Amino acid sequence: MIDTIKNILSEVKDPEIPVLTIEDMGIVRDVSVDMNNKVTVVITPTYSGCPAMDTIEDDIKKALNEAGYEVDVKTILDPPWTTDWMSEDGRRKLEEYGIAPPVKGMKDKRTLFGKPPEVRCPHCKSMNTSLVSQFGSTPCKSLFKCGDCAEPFDYFKCI
Amino acid sequence: MDDKTKYVLRLADNALILGQRLGEWCGHGPVLEQDIALTNIALDLIGQSRMLYQYAAECKGDGSTEDDLAMKRDVFDFYNVLLVEQPNGDWGNTLVRQFFYDTYNYYLYEFLCSSKDERIAEIARKSFKEIAYHAQFSAEWIIRLGDGTEESHNRVQQSVNDLWTYTGEMLTPDDLDRDMQAKGVGPNLDDIKSKWLRKVEEILDLATLKKPEGTFIQTGGKVGEHGEYLGFILAELQFMQRAYPGMSW
Numbered sequence: 001m002i003d004t005i006k007n008i009l010s011e012v013k014d015p016e017i018p019v020l021t022i023e024d025m026g027i028v029r030d031v032s033v034d035m036n037n038k039v040t041v042v043i044t045p046t047y048s049g050c051p052a053m054d055t056i057e058d059d060i061k062k063a064l065n066e067a068g069y070e071v072d073v074k075t076i077l078d079p080p081w082t083t084d085w086m087s088e089d090g091r092r093k094l095e096e097y098g099i100a101p102p103v104k105g106m107k108d109k110r111t112l113f114g115k116p117p118e119v120r121c122p123h124c125k126s127m128n129t130s131l132v133s134q135f136g137s138t139p140c141k142s143l144f145k146c147g148d149c150a151e152p153f154d155y156f157k158c159i
Numbered sequence: 160m161d162d163k164t165k166y167v168l169r170l171a172d173n174a175l176i177l178g179q180r181l182g183e184w185c186g187h188g189p190v191l192e193q194d195i196a197l198t199n200i201a202l203d204l205i206g207q208s209r210m211l212y213q214y215a216a217e218c219k220g221d222g223s224t225e226d227d228l229a230m231k232r233d234v235f236d237f238y239n240v241l242l243v244e245q246p247n248g249d250w251g252n253t254l255v256r257q258f259f260y261d262t263y264n265y266y267l268y269e270f271l272c273s274s275k276d277e278r279i280a281e282i283a284r285k286s287f288k289e290i291a292y293h294a295q296f297s298a299e300w301i302i303r304l305g306d307g308t309e310e311s312h313n314r315v316q317q318s319v320n321d322l323w324t325y326t327g328e329m330l331t332p333d334d335l336d337r338d339m340q341a342k343g344v345g346p347n348l349d350d351i352k353s354k355w356l357r358k359v360e361e362i363l364d365l366a367t368l369k370k371p372e373g374t375f376i377q378t379g380g381k382v383g384e385h386g387e388y389l390g391f392i393l394a395e396l397q398f399m400q401r402a403y404p405g406m407s408w
Contacts, residue, residue, distance in 0.1 A: 049206025135196035
């Protein structure tokens with residue numbers, strides 16, 4: 001039964017980045033079923049102000065309700081979400097979509113003045129890119145430009 | 160209201176009021192990227208304030224919700240420091256306010272990540288990653304403007320001088336801060352102050368700006384004594400709940 005539920009959840013998309021599922025994002029932290037067959041899904045927010053969280057909660061409820069499950073969605077904060085939880089599949093899909101995936105294993109995530117990461121252009125795959133702004137179209141992205149193909153692009157920043 | 164609830168409200172009110180101030184820049188930034196940057200930071204801060212208000216509402220235990228705390232308290236029941244309610248002014252002034260606050264917030268939340276209050280620690284660990292980005296952004300702008308043109312240098316120096324008097328409040332412990340420190344919930348603000356001073360001096364130096372000599376500290380916000388600005392901020396923030404009590408989307 002858990003597997004069936006997980007299958008249904010793996011179809012729920014991130015409303016801001018519709019090529020990714022909430023599973024790719026690492027948002028779903030736990031799924032359980034109690035004795036009365038009531039499902040509890042535990043999710044964690046990517047960014048604390050992320051407006052997509054309410055939509056994601058509604059989408060989870062809708063998907064499971066339609067499959068006949070009664071569901072409760074709980075939000076936990078700790079351990080805090082990190083881009084390291086994003087699946088390999090998710091990273092590949094992000095790049096194909098035109099968003100540079102988070103650079104893995106960045107050590108200076110928490111330092112006050114880390115150098116910007118070396119990011120590969122999702123269009124022409126050049127490493128000759130530079131940071132335009134730490135903040136992009138959504139809280140999870142920053143803005144880069146490519147020095148070779150001259151295209152601007154979003155980078156999914158590491159936290 | 161017990162002391163811890165009051166302490167959580169201080170944290171929440173700082174985040175909400177600064178977030179609301181930054182939101183005023185929406186559509187008015189000097190270029191699109193910077194407009195987006197400030198509204199992103201505002202969104203983070205308001206998101207953080209929600210987590211804190213939810214906790215404060217639970218601590219109060221009288222049936223209040225996060226919305227009641229944000230939307231139905233009046234000026235004297237807000238405990239944010241005076242710094243965060245100061246007007247935006249020009250771009251440089253907003254970034255000086257942000258730089259002073261972010262640097263404090265960075266070291267404060269670094270401590271709160273290991274607060275003995277488990278819920279505060281959870282919220283802090285979530286928020287700290289975002290705050291690190293804010294602190295980097297505002298410090299870089301201080302360097303750019305200070306070490307920029309004569310015009311930008313002079314204007315940002317003026318903002319540093321004007322806002323300096325509001326920085327002492329968040330760095331000077333009062334009875335509640337000391338009580339929270341004794342319980343392991345909050346930090347020793349004297350430690351935060353020395354870290355803050357070191358970082359601020361380093362950045363001002365890189366920015367070719369002078370640290371003001373003045374030592375007079377404006378206080379009051381932490382105990383609900385505010386300047387005239389907060390009333391106007393709340394009038395806008397709380398308008399819908401005041402005009403149509405209990406309304407929801």
